[in-house]
Amino acid sequence: MTSKRQRSAQYRVAELLGCLRTETPALSKENTKFGFTGETLDVDGRTLYRIVALRDFGKIRKGEIGGFIENEDNLDFNSNAWIADNAQAAEYSRVSGNAMVSGNVKLSGNTKLSGNVELSGEIQLSEYMGHNFSTTEQVKWYITDRVKDDKRAAKRIQEINVFLSKLRQ
Numbered sequence: 001m002t003s004k005r006q007r008s009a010q011y012r013v014a015e016l017l018g019c020l021r022t023e024t025p026a027l028s029k030e031n032t033k034f035g036f037t038g039e040t041l042d043v044d045g046r047t048l049y050r051i052v053a054l055r056d057f058g059k060i061r062k063g064e065i066g067g068f069i070e071n072e073d074n075l076d077f078n079s080n081a082w083i084a085d086n087a088q089a090a091e092y093s094r095v096s097g098n099a100m101v102s103g104n105v106k107l108s109g110n111t112k113l114s115g116n117v118e119l120s121g122e123i124q125l126s127e128y129m130g131h132n133f134s135t136t137e138q139v140k141w142y143i144t145d146r147v148k149d150d151k152r153a154a155k156r157i158q159e160i161n162v163f164l165s166k167l168r169q
Helices: 004-016 136-146 151-168
Strands: 034-043 046-053 065-069
Touching (some): 034 065
Antiparallel strands (some): 046 065
């Protein structure tokens, strides 16, 4: 996490460089939570826009630079949800509630994250069947189920779960 001073400095730099864009893609007037910086990312022919917090909410402070979204619908502006670092949300994916997505997580398709889900690292959720996750445990179960045939990945997941259980004791 960056300090409050660093975040406000990032926001001022973005303002001075004229990087805060409100014209494309369109943002609703009710959205006082985030805006777009001038930074974009092309992913599979889609343009994703880096976000910046326009006000304090949850653990996020005004000026904090976030991850990338394709449009306003990818991130709920009425909750504490946030997409940080280089995380991406595209297509019909949605992050809401207290969900926090960070690292290099990539969401696409109809994936929905809500509740208290926290995802970070190198995770890709791109199902088109419309998975809705409201806890981190649901995501872990889903990923474990998907890689159960991959013996190396399954062994690593088992090692991580053993390590986590020891930490909780």
